[in-house]
Amino acid sequence: MKPIGVLALQGDFEAHQKALARAGADSVLVRTAAELQNVAGLVIPGGESTTMLKLLRLENLFEPLREFGQQRPIFGTCAGAILLASEVSSPQQESLGLVDMAIERNAYGRQLDSRVVRLAAEDGLTGKELEAVFIRAPIIRRVGETGRVLARYLGDPVLVDFGRHLVATFHPELTPDPTVHRMFVDRVAR
Ligand code: GLN
Numbered sequence: 001m002k003p004i005g006v007l008a009l010q011g012d013f014e015a016h017q018k019a020l021a022r023a024g025a026d027s028v029l030v031r032t033a034a035e036l037q038n039v040a041g042l043v044i045p046g047g048e049s050t051t052m053l054k055l056l057r058l059e060n061l062f063e064p065l066r067e068f069g070q071q072r073p074i075f076g077t078c079a080g081a082i083l084l085a086s087e088v089s090s091p092q093q094e095s096l097g098l099v100d101m102a103i104e105r106n107a108y109g110r111q112l113d114s115r116v117v118r119l120a121a122e123d124g125l126t127g128k129e130l131e132a133v134f135i136r137a138p139i140i141r142r143v144g145e146t147g148r149v150l151a152r153y154l155g156d157p158v159l160v161d162f163g164r165h166l167v168a169t170f171h172p173e174l175t176p177d178p179t180v181h182r183m184f185v186d187r188v189a190r
Pocket of ligand 1: 045046048049050077079080082105106135136137138
């Protein structure tokens with residue numbers, strides 16, 4: 001199988017490579033459309049979605065990435081989730097529109113600039129408790145019919161399975177538990 005790619009334009013891509021290794025997967029960094037052709041799935045890390053968007057345009061990666069996502073799985077965390085969404089607010093911003101959800105940037109406000117919490121996971125994670133790190137996280141305001149919520153925080157979805165794609169508003173790459181990355185590795189292998 002081809003390795004899993006980690007988009008490495010900006011953000012915490014190195015932590016994702018380590019997390020993928022903990023989940024037993026080989027990974028490579030992706031910075032060009034050509035490199036995208038050599039991976040079986042892609043992680044879009046957290047960081048600053050506005051900056052990533054600019055870099056995607058600059059590197060002519062926006063369209064290739066959208067086409068990639070029509071065929072292959074993408075796991076978007078935090079800023080990566082914002083880039084995957086169909087609707088972005090606060091402020092409104094262009095996105096790949098690969099998953100049917102509305103997301104509001106920096107929506108927890110100041111009191112949740114950065115926080116570690118325990119999540120009670122819903123079905124699909126078989127009741128497992130999950131430690132979650134939030135960093136200036138967005139809130140998912142609407143999940144379309146194609147999405148299945150796997151975990152919530154304060155009632156809002158924070159981990160959603162869209163069949164091919166997976167999104168998290170927290171940072172599973174920053175905790176030792178490989179559960180979430182393993183979920184993504186499994187779907188890439190399928
Ligand atoms: N606040 C960032 C944004 O709006 C996301 C933060 C993160 O990825 N940790 O793009």
